[in-house]
Amino acid sequence: MMMSMVMYMLGVFFIFYKFHEKLVLKMLGNLMFLMSFIMLFNFGYNKDWSMVYYWMGFDSFSFTLVLLSFWILGLMFFVSKVNQQFFYGFILLFLMLSLMISFSSMNYFIFYLFFEISLVPIFILILGWGYQSERLNAALYLMFYCLFGSLPLLIVIFLFFNIFGTLHYELISWSLLDNNFIYYFMMFGFLVKLPMFFFHSWLP
Numbered sequence: 001m002m003m004s005m006v007m008y009m010l011g012v013f014f015i016f017y018k019f020h021e022k023l024v025l026k027m028l029g030n031l032m033f034l035m036s037f038i039m040l041f042n043f044g045y046n047k048d049w050s051m052v053y054y055w056m057g058f059d060s061f062s063f064t065l066v067l068l069s070f071w072i073l074g075l076m077f078f079v080s081k082v083n084q085q086f087f088y089g090f091i092l093l094f095l096m097l098s099l100m101i102s103f104s105s106m107n108y109f110i111f112y113l114f115f116e117i118s119l120v121p122i123f124i125l126i127l128g129w130g131y132q133s134e135r136l137n138a139a140l141y142l143m144f145y146c147l148f149g150s151l152p153l154l155i156v157i158f159l160f161f162n163i164f165g166t167l168h169y170e171l172i173s174w175s176l177l178d179n180n181f182i183y184y185f186m187m188f189g190f191l192v193k194l195p196m197f198f199f200h201s202w203l204p
Contacts, residue, residue: 056104065103069096088129095121108157108167112150119146146192153189156182 058066073096077089095118102114119142126139159182161167 056101057106058104062103066100069099069103084128088125091121091124095125106169108160108169108172112154112157116147116150119143149192150189152185156185156189 073092076092098114098118098121102111102118105111105114123139123143126135126142130138132138157167160172164172166172
């Protein structure tokens with residue numbers, strides 16, 4: 001349902017943008033907030049998993065992250081006063097789609113793939129609409145830092161597939177791994193996303 005609504009927003013964006021670009025961006029912002037409230041009232045917190053497809057689903061954590069993504073990107077549509085608004089709106093919708101697939105995926109590799117794909121629109125946003133003259137260096141630092149920093153997580157994903165023969169969340173979560181080294185590798189793949197002083201030199 002949520003996926004079809006995101007595709008609907010993409011269709012609205014491409015069909016009606018040429019008539020009134022500012023109105024379309026505001027309408028997309030309203031749709032973002034509407035979708036977040038639809039999710040809020042239709043999600044059952046008493047369920048561990050709400051299946052969407054055989055490889056997609058929500059739990060309370062992923063639901064919260066998708067809801068937060070809708071709110072933040074909705075605000076970005078509202079306050080957008082930038083040049084080339086058509087391309088800007090398309091990048092935001094592409095970012096929303098990649099984040100939504102990443103957070104609702106029940107497969108480790110699909111999660112990793114779309115989580116890294118979300119770096120592409122972020123790279124374009126920094127490069128195209130950054131205010132500082134060092135935005136090219138900042139975008140390159142961000143891209144390579146996050147890509148190489150998440151390689152330990154990719155190694156763990158391949159290790160999971162080699163051990164269990166599957167990358168499905170539920171099937172792996174029922175298995176016990178008494179190896180702290182694996183969890184340290186997985187944590188490093190996520191800690192690299194945190195803006196830590198002395199490490200993220202691309203930050204302003």
